Amino acid sequence: AQSVTQPDIHITVSEGASLELRCNYSYGATPYLFWYVQSPGQGLQLLLKYFSGDTLVQGIKGFEAEFKRSQSSFNLRKPSVHWSDAAEYFCAVESDPGGSYIPTFGRGTSLIVHP
Amino acid sequence: DADVTQTPRNRITKTGKRIMLECSQTKGHDRMYWYRQDPGLGLQLIYYSFDVKDINKGEISDGYSVSRQAQAKFSLSLESAIPNQTALYFCATKPGTNNHYEQYFGPGTRLTVT
Numbered sequence: 001a002q003s004v005t006q007p008d009i010h011i012t013v014s015e016g017a018s019l020e021l022r023c024n025y026s027y028g029a030t031p032y033l034f035w036y037v038q039s040p041g042q043g044l045q046l047l048l049k050y051f052s053g054d055t056l057v058q059g060i061k062g063f064e065a066e067f068k069r070s071q072s073s074f075n076l077r078k079p080s081v082h083w084s085d086a087a088e089y090f091c092a093v094e095s096d097p098g099g100s101y102i103p104t105f106g107r108g109t110s111l112i113v114h115p
Numbered sequence: 116d117a118d119v120t121q122t123p124r125n126r127i128t129k130t131g132k133r134i135m136l137e138c139s140q141t142k143g144h145d146r147m148y149w150y151r152q153d154p155g156l157g158l159q160l161i162y163y164s165f166d167v168k169d170i171n172k173g174e175i176s177d178g179y180s181v182s183r184q185a186q187a188k189f190s191l192s193l194e195s196a197i198p199n200q201t202a203l204y205f206c207a208t209k210p211g212t213n214n215h216y217e218q219y220f221g222p223g224t225r226l227t228v229t
Contacts, residue, residue, distance in 0.1 A: 006157075009155065032215070034217055036217075036220075041222075042222060042223075043119075043205060043220035043221050043222045043223055044158075044205070044207075044218075044220040045220070046217040046218075049217055051215050090157060090158065102160070102163070102173075103148070103160070103218065104160075105150075105157045105158040105159075106157055107155060107156055107157040108155075108157050
């Protein structure tokens with residue numbers, strides 16, 4: 001069965017600092033990979049996604065993520081964090097055990113931004 | 116108007132009561148999902164539906180049931196609510212044409228069972 005690990009429950013950064021949120025997955029083939037963001041009191045919104053091709057993908061709000069097959073990772077990065085980036089971030093995986101793609105989410109990383 | 120709506124947005128109910136959470140979408144998507152979110156646990160899949168006649172259990176379906184009344188509507192029921200069903204519930208949709216799409220989420224329903 002597929003699984004997703006987000007090892008950091010909370011991350012605190014200063015505004016303007018760089019950010020990297022980690023995501024590791026377990027699955028034999030290349031799955032479909034997603035990062036979602038959840039602002040307080042809201043539903044999840046897609047930041048970016050990877051299906052195939054270029055392993056560095058660009059998303060909204062200045063975020064990017066890099067797929068590394070050898071490390072089974074899909075880490076999210078941003079060069080300069082803004083206070084409005086404070087939110088919960090979820091990595092998700094979809095794969096195909098038996099003909100249908102069922103999403104699996106990590107437990108989330110809560111980002112705290114200090115002024 | 117929002118593409119994926121959930122009603123109610125907040126609900127407090129008592130143990131043993133039956134409650135229904137509703138999800139409607141105007142995106143024309145075939146696939147619909149129900150998740151619950153608990154702090155530190157991420158999103159757990161309760162049920163999913165790939166079309167009106169195709170409904171499947173997710174990883175935590177015990178104590179829940181669903182109904183897909185139409186392509187646009189997918190309801191989640193708690194037949195006899197218990198306190199550990201207190202959580203934030205999300206509905207999501209996705210096109211069924213192929214898998215190269217993300218999910219679209221509703222705003223969530225916060226359910227408290229006392």
